Amino acid sequence: xxxxxxxxxxxxxxxxxxxxxxxxxxxxxxxxxxxxxxxxxxxxxxxxxxxxxxxxxxx
Amino acid sequence: xxxxxxxxxxxxxxxxxxxxxxxxxxxxxxxxxxxxxxxxxxxxxxxxxxxxxxxxxxxxxxxxxxxxxxxxxxxxxxxxxxxxxxxxxxxxxxxxxxxxxxxxxxxxxxxxxxxxxxxxxxxxxxxxxxxxxxxxxxxxxxxxxxxxxxxxxxxxxxxxxxxxxxxxxxxxxxxxxxxxxxxxxxxxxxxxxxxxxxxxxxxxxxxxxxxxxxxxxxxxxxxxxxxxxxxxxxxxxxxxxxxxxxxxxxxxxxxxxxxxxxxxxxxxxxxxxxxxxxxxxxxxxxxxxxxxxxxxxxxxxxxxxxxxxxxxxxxxxxxxxxxxxxxxxxxxxxxxxxxxxxxxxxxxxxxxxxxxxxxxxxxxxxxxxxxxxxxxxxxxxxxxxxxxxxxxxxxxxxxxxxxxxxxxxxxxxxxxxxxxxxxxxxxxxxxxxxxxxxxxxxxxxxxxxxxxxxxxxxxxxxxxxxxxxxxxxxxxxxxxxxxxxxxxxxxxxxxxxxxxxxxxxxxxxxxxxxxxxxxxxxxxxxxxxxxxxxxxxxxxxxxxxxxxx
Numbered sequence: 001x002x003x004x005x006x007x008x009x010x011x012x013x014x015x016x017x018x019x020x021x022x023x024x025x026x027x028x029x030x031x032x033x034x035x036x037x038x039x040x041x042x043x044x045x046x047x048x049x050x051x052x053x054x055x056x057x058x059x
Numbered sequence: 060x061x062x063x064x065x066x067x068x069x070x071x072x073x074x075x076x077x078x079x080x081x082x083x084x085x086x087x088x089x090x091x092x093x094x095x096x097x098x099x100x101x102x103x104x105x106x107x108x109x110x111x112x113x114x115x116x117x118x119x120x121x122x123x124x125x126x127x128x129x130x131x132x133x134x135x136x137x138x139x140x141x142x143x144x145x146x147x148x149x150x151x152x153x154x155x156x157x158x159x160x161x162x163x164x165x166x167x168x169x170x171x172x173x174x175x176x177x178x179x180x181x182x183x184x185x186x187x188x189x190x191x192x193x194x195x196x197x198x199x200x201x202x203x204x205x206x207x208x209x210x211x212x213x214x215x216x217x218x219x220x221x222x223x224x225x226x227x228x229x230x231x232x233x234x235x236x237x238x239x240x241x242x243x244x245x246x247x248x249x250x251x252x253x254x255x256x257x258x259x260x261x262x263x264x265x266x267x268x269x270x271x272x273x274x275x276x277x278x279x280x281x282x283x284x285x286x287x288x289x290x291x292x293x294x295x296x297x298x299x300x301x302x303x304x305x306x307x308x309x310x311x312x313x314x315x316x317x318x319x320x321x322x323x324x325x326x327x328x329x330x331x332x333x334x335x336x337x338x339x340x341x342x343x344x345x346x347x348x349x350x351x352x353x354x355x356x357x358x359x360x361x362x363x364x365x366x367x368x369x370x371x372x373x374x375x376x377x378x379x380x381x382x383x384x385x386x387x388x389x390x391x392x393x394x395x396x397x398x399x400x401x402x403x404x405x406x407x408x409x410x411x412x413x414x415x416x417x418x419x420x421x422x423x424x425x426x427x428x429x430x431x432x433x434x435x436x437x438x439x440x441x442x443x444x445x446x447x448x449x450x451x452x453x454x455x456x457x458x459x460x461x462x463x464x465x466x467x468x469x470x471x472x473x474x475x476x477x478x479x480x481x482x483x484x485x486x487x488x489x490x491x492x493x494x495x496x497x498x499x500x501x502x503x504x505x506x507x508x509x510x511x512x513x514x515x516x517x518x519x520x521x522x523x524x525x526x527x528x529x530x531x532x533x534x535x536x537x538x539x540x541x542x543x544x545x546x547x548x549x550x551x552x553x554x555x556x557x558x559x560x561x562x563x564x565x566x567x568x569x570x571x572x573x574x575x576x577x578x579x580x581x582x583x584x585x586x587x588x589x590x591x592x593x594x595x596x597x598x599x600x601x602x603x604x605x606x607x608x
Binding site for chain 2: 001003006007010011013014015016017018019022025052056057059
């Protein structure tokens with residue numbers, strides 16, 4: 001994905017979060033994450049992503 | 060009043076005539092004045108303040124702005140005084156997450172960016188305007204009424220002694236800033252968006268040896284939750300901008316007792332320990348606003364009077380100077396009878412297009428620097444964390460610094476025919492830079508621009524083809540065509556520059572016989588890859604300018 005495309009999806013997701021509202025943000029992001037994780041090549045790769053996100057969230 | 064000003068007598072109640080009145084003696088108004096003066100057009104400049112501005116205000120000048128200030132005659136003091144830079148760093152807390160560099164090459168004419176206080180730019184542009192002659196500069200002079208007619212504009216103003224005056228002008232150029240009196244007098248409204256997020260702007264004086272670059276911290280330990288920007292300026296001055304929390308009262312936020320501890324905490328964090336003192340404190344919120352048109356009969360708008368863009372990406376003064384560079388040659392040609400006033404419609408359409416592009420980039424930067432809602436705030440938190448481990452997302456943190464705008468579909472752009480170019484600059488794009496051997500030694504190609512139309516003819520043969528000689532012979536005065544042959548080897552002469560480094564031939568995608576027609580503001584107007592095209596240059600200029608024959 002090039003820089004313009006990354007910027008585009010960043011804005012699209014930010015606007016989507018605003019549309020669903022704070023109460024449903026976690027549900028939105030969990031649904032999105034599960035969808036994307038299910039497209040990983042195997043469970044180990046998906047788990048690696050989950051643990052990385054956990055580490056970054058706890059910084 | 061600054062020294063050296065020249066005033067012509069105006070009777071208190073009388074009506075005088077001047078070709079051009081410029082409302083506003085800031086950097087844009089003074090640049091328009093100087094550029095018009097170089098074209099032999101006199102003007103009267105009305106400025107409400109007593110002298111150059113207070114506070115550093117717009118401090119980052121792009122390479123393009125430096126070129127325009129070169130045409131003004133203000134580039135030498137500017138580059139001597141200013142601090143040049145090429146890149147910057149962004150930190151999440153205390154870890155670097157982005158290091159960017161703008162395009163730069165050895166021995167370039169101007170750095171990608173130079174930092175300098177706005178009052179110096181005003182001072183240098185003012186001095187250049189006075190040197191050029193024909194500029195009547197009035198400080199402490201408040202514009203009070205504007206009456207626009209089809210044949211000109213009546214402008215009423217109050218001079219420093221309290222007397223009222225009225226002048227009739229052919230053209231009024233409104234460069235009177237974000238709260239433009241001219242705009243208000245004409246009942247015009249800016250259109251667009253204002254953002255809520257506020258930034259405090261602080262200048263402090265402190266000695267430092269730190270490299271000159273743009274520095275940004277997100278959620279720094281010194282000011283948790285805030286965003287801080289730092290730029291060095293001349294005279295040992297730091298510009299510090301920091302984001303104010305949404306719940307803070309703006310009036311409270313700018314009080315020294317609230318500002319100084321935050322500054323001290325951040326200086327401590329980055330290890331700047333020399334004694335310091337505050338010089339100037341202000342507050343700012345991002346605006347993306349423009350007039351839909353910059354021409355209203357005989358009134359023309361430029362700079363902040365025409366558009367307001369967010370500070371992130373430094374597109375405010377830089378786009379104002381581009382307005383000045385675009386407008387001055389067109390207005391001069393109209394006033395000197397070499398073009399129809401419809402040429403000024405292209406000023407409006409080109410610069411409104413530029414403002415809309417600047418606003419689009421500025422809005423993107425603002426969404427990151429001052430997130431307008433929960434969605435952008437959360438995404439920024441995610442992007443900054445992910446940037447620690449995923450280089451692919453670091454571009455999201457890039458400040459999207461100003462760059463010249465392409466005038467897509469401008470009426471002045473000449474349609475390309477014949478053999479296609481594989482590269483180079485299309486009509487509507489700024490003409491590329493190159494270092495060339497001239498009679499005066501190694502010089503930069505862009506130094507040829509800023510006054511007349513320029514024909515760049517790429518050829519190994521000394522003789523110019525007849526169609527180019529005919530075009531130059533039939534044009535004169537402000538509408539003259541200056542022909543420069545760009546050879547790839549041999550010796551330079553009065554009409555020939557030599558591209559020994561091969562930069563010009565490569566950057567213009569030239570072959571034997573390639574011709575580029577460059578506008579006085581350094582934009583490509585037309586190009587023809589092979590001389591077999593033999594365009595009627597004089598004819599197309601006449602048509603484009605709607606010249607009176």
